[in-house]
Amino acid sequence: xxxxxxxxxxxxxxxxxxxxIVNKEICKTCDHRACVKACPANCYTWDEETKLLSVVYxxxxxCGTCHVICDKGALDWSYPRGGYGVRYRLx
Amino acid sequence: xxxxxxxxxxxxxxxxxxxxxxxxxxxxxxxxLERGKHPGAKNMFGGLLHNTPVLNEMLPDFYERAPLExxxxxxxxxxxxxxATVSLDFENxxxxxxxxxxxxxxxxxxxxxxxxxxxxxxxLLLCExxxxxxxxxxxxxxxxxxxxxxxxIRGNIVIAADGVLSFxxxxxxxxxxxxxxxxxVGVKLLLGMPEDTINERFGLVRDQGAAIYFVGAMGDIRGxxxxxxxxxxxxxxxxxxxxxxxxxxxxxxxxxNEFLEHPSVRKLVKRGTPLEYSAHLIPEGGYKAVPQLFTDxxxxxxxxxGLCYTxxxxxxxxxxxxxxxxxxxxxxxxxxxxxxFSAKTLSLYKKKLDASFVMKDMKTxxxxxxxxxxxxxxxxxxxxxxxxxxxxxxxxxxxxxxxxRIARKAALKEVGLKGLISDGFKIxxxxx
Numbered sequence: 001x002x003x004x005x006x007x008x009x010x011x012x013x014x015x016x017x018x019x020x021i022v023n024k025e026i027c028k029t030c031d032h033r034a035c036v037k038a039c040p041a042n043c044y045t046w047d048e049e050t051k052l053l054s055v056v057y058x059x060x061x062x063c064g065t066c067h068v069i070c071d072k073g074a075l076d077w078s079y080p081r082g083g084y085g086v087r088y089r090l091x
Numbered sequence: 092x093x094x095x096x097x098x099x100x101x102x103x104x105x106x107x108x109x110x111x112x113x114x115x116x117x118x119x120x121x122x123x124l125e126r127g128k129h130p131g132a133k134n135m136f137g138g139l140l141h142n143t144p145v146l147n148e149m150l151p152d153f154y155e156r157a158p159l160e161x162x163x164x165x166x167x168x169x170x171x172x173x174x175a176t177v178s179l180d181f182e183n184x185x186x187x188x189x190x191x192x193x194x195x196x197x198x199x200x201x202x203x204x205x206x207x208x209x210x211x212x213x214x215l216l217l218c219e220x221x222x223x224x225x226x227x228x229x230x231x232x233x234x235x236x237x238x239x240x241x242x243x244i245r246g247n248i249v250i251a252a253d254g255v256l257s258f259x260x261x262x263x264x265x266x267x268x269x270x271x272x273x274x275x276v277g278v279k280l281l282l283g284m285p286e287d288t289i290n291e292r293f294g295l296v297r298d299q300g301a302a303i304y305f306v307g308a309m310g311d312i313r314g315x316x317x318x319x320x321x322x323x324x325x326x327x328x329x330x331x332x333x334x335x336x337x338x339x340x341x342x343x344x345x346x347x348n349e350f351l352e353h354p355s356v357r358k359l360v361k362r363g364t365p366l367e368y369s370a371h372l373i374p375e376g377g378y379k380a381v382p383q384l385f386t387d388x389x390x391x392x393x394x395x396x397g398l399c400y401t402x403x404x405x406x407x408x409x410x411x412x413x414x415x416x417x418x419x420x421x422x423x424x425x426x427x428x429x430x431x432f433s434a435k436t437l438s439l440y441k442k443k444l445d446a447s448f449v450m451k452d453m454k455t456x457x458x459x460x461x462x463x464x465x466x467x468x469x470x471x472x473x474x475x476x477x478x479x480x481x482x483x484x485x486x487x488x489x490x491x492x493x494x495x496r497i498a499r500k501a502a503l504k505e506v507g508l509k510g511l512i513s514d515g516f517k518i519x520x521x522x523x
Contacts, residue, residue, distance in 0.1 A: 003280065003351070006344050006368035013128070038336050040278045040343040040370035062133060063370040064256040065276050068269045069337055078258070081239040082126050083219030090197050090281055090324070091135045091369040 007041045007059045015084035018057040019077070020066070026074035027053035035066040035075070061086050096122040096215075098423050099235060099246040101222045101259050103130035103206040105409050106393030106416035107252035111209035111216075112149060113420035119427060121214045122244060123206065124235070126221040131202030134254075135279065135369040138319035138326040139163060139302055140201065141193045141410040145417045150208060154189055158200040160321040161300030162191035165293070168404070169355070171308035175477035176355040187299065195300050195319045195326070222253060225262045225389070231432065232263055232388035247432050248423045249389045252416060255372045257382075257395035265391060266382035271333035272464075273376030273397075275314070278343045279328030280351075282363030286323050292359065293320055304406070307473030308353050309346055312339050313466060316350055317406075318359065327351070327360060330373060330406075332464070343370070373408070374399045377460035378453040384444070385437040390419045398449055402459035402521060403468070411449045418443040462521035465514060467506060475501045 020043075027033065028051050036044045036053070041061045045054050053074075062085055067077040079085070098114050100107045103125035114121040127133040140159075147153055164186050169178040186192045210216050226234035226243050234245035251259035255274070260266045284292075293301040305316035314331035329347055336343065351360055374380065374397045381397040384390065392398075393412030400407060422440040426432050444450045462468070478501045483494070492500075502511055 003344075003348060003365055003368070006280070006365075009365055010368050032337070034337045037340055037342050038276075038333070040276060042342065042344070061370040063276060064269070064372050065333065065336075065343075065370070067256065068271055068274050068333060068372065078223075079126055079221045079238070081219075082221045082237065083128050085133070086369075087128055087132045088135060088199050088367065088369055090199065090367050091279065091326075 007061070010061070011087045011089060012059060013084050013087055014058045015080050017081065019080040019085065020055050020057045020060065021076040022053055022055050023074045023076070024052055026072050030072050030074065034069045038065050038069050040065060094242065094244055096120045096244070096246040097427055098122070098248045098250060099244055100124065100250045100252055101235060102252040102254055102393075102395070103216060103218075104134055104202055104252060104254060104393060104412065105205060106395075106412035107250065108202065108205040108209050108416075109145065109149065109413045110250050110252065110392060110416035110420040111206070111214040112212050113417050114423060115209055115212035115214040117424050118213075119424065122246065123209060123214050123216045124220045124222055124237070124244070125206070125216065125218045127218060129199070129203050129218055130206035130216070131199035134198040134202050135277070135371040136198060136409060137277065137279065137317045137328065137406070138195045138321065139193050140196045141407060142190055143410040143413050145414050147190055149417070154191070158196065158204050160195040160197065161295075161298045162186070163193040163195070163302050164295065164299035165301040167301065167303040169303060169305045170473040170476050171305055171353065171355065172474050172477045173308060173353070175481065177473070177476045177480050193302075195321050197321070222259060225249065225259060230387060232386065235259070247388070247427065248437075250392055250416070250419045250423065251389060251395050252392045252412070253395050255374050255394040257391065259389075260382055260391050260395055263386055263389050265384070265386055265389070270376070271337060273374065273380040274333045275330045275373040275375040276333055276336065276343060276370060277328055277330045277373050278347055278370045279326055279368070280347065280365060281324050281326055281367045281369075282360055283324045283366045284363050288362070289320050289323070289325065295320065298322065305356075306403070307469055308350065309469065310339070311466070311470065312336065312341065312346060313464065313469050324366060325360070325363065327356075332375065375401060375460065375463070378457035379460065381453065385434055385440050387434045387437075388432045390422065390437055390440050392416045392419045398453065400453055400456050400459065401463060402456040403463060404522070407452070411452070414447060414449050415444060418447060418449075456521065458517070459521040462517045465517060467510070467514060471505050475505050
C-alpha cells in the first residue's frame, strides 16, 4: 500500500486569511529549509530558480512541525481563526 | 453573553472538558473555549483512551454512553528490521471485562461527547474561538482575547488546556520556546476495513481490540509505529522525533508509506480503504521538559503542561491530561472559596499533581527520554534481536550454540562492549 496525496482525504474549512506567513528573505539564506521536507502535509515548496519559499496554508494540518523546526524565525505561525482550518471527521 | 466567568478554560480536549465538568457540577460559572467547529475537530492521537479512574468516577455510566470503539484485549510489541519481525503478544482475560484497561476512540466523537457532558452540567461551550493572548492586570492573568473578535473574556482563573503548542503558556511566560528535541510528530492513516476482516486478521472476537507497537524498520530515524483497531477501521501511524526527522531529510508521509510496505505490515493493512490522514505534535520531552505549571490566575493542564511520557513500553498522555484537568478544577474550586487566585494559592495544583500518579509516573520515567534518544534502540537492537532469533531457528547443518553464546556474539559484534555497557546503563536507569 502506498498512499498518494494523503491530505486529499482530509477536510478543510479554508479561511481567506492565511495563518502562516513566510518571511521569504530569511528563507533565501536558510541553510536547511527543513520545513519543506518535515511538513506532514507537504505545504512548503522551495523554488530553486526563483529562490523563493512558498506555503500552501490551505491544506495545513496545524500540527506545528514547521513552527518548531524552523530555527531562523522565518515563520509567523498561529492557529487559524475559530472554525477555520483542518476539520477531522474520524481520526 | 456574560463576559465574566469564575473560570475560563482554553481548549475543549479531554483535559479542558473534564475540568469544565468538574467545575460546572460544583456550581461554578465556567466558559470552555474551543477553536474547532466542534470539540475534537482539531484533535488527533494514536487511538487508545487509557483507563482513567477520574473519568469513571465522574461518569460512572461512561462505558454505556461514551462513543467507544473496541476495548484493548491484545497488546503486542514488535521489533522490526527490513526483513524480519520479532513480536511479543500479550492477551489477557482480565482486559476483557470492565473496567477495561483501555478503549479505542475517534477523537472528533469522543471529545465532542465529553464536552457535551460538561455543557449538560452547566458549562458554557464556545466553539470557533481561537484564544490568541492572555489578558493581564497587575501581573495576574485575568482573561483571554479571541482571534479576530473584539473584546476579551475575563475571569478569575484561566486553565490553559490548549494542547501541545500551548500559546497560552507561552504568552503567560510559563514556558520557553518549543524545541524539536522535546517533540515528536505523529502521522496517522485511518483505513476502513470490514469488522469480520479485522477480527480474523488480528485474532479478535466481539468488540475486542488490538494494539500493536512497532520499533525499528525506519532506517536511521528515531521513532516508532502503532496500530489500533477500531470497530470497522484501523489506525496506523508513526511517531517520529522531530530532531531526527530534520536530520533524516525525509518527509513523514514518505516514511509512513515505506512502513506500510514492510512485509509484516503490508498484510495487516491489505485492502484497507484510506479514510483520513492526520498529524499532530506530541510533547515527548518528559519530566525535564515540564513547564512552570501555574502563575497568578492561571494553570496549565494536559499536553499544554507537557504531561505525557513514553518509556518504550507505555505511551501515555490522555489519562494524564484528564487527571490533571480534574486536579486543576479542584484547585480552582478551593481558590474560589477564598477569593485568592495568586500563584501561592494555585501552587496547590502542583502539590495535587505531585501526589497523583501523573507526576509520579513522569518522575519514575524521567530518564526514559534520554533512552528514547538512543539511535541504536531503533535499528541496531532490533537487528541483533532478529539475528538471534534467526540463528536459533536456522537449520543449515551447522552445530548449534547455547542461547547466551548466540546473544553475546551478536551483541558484541554489532555494538561492542563499551556501547553495550553505556546503553545498558541508560536502559537500566530508565526502566529497571
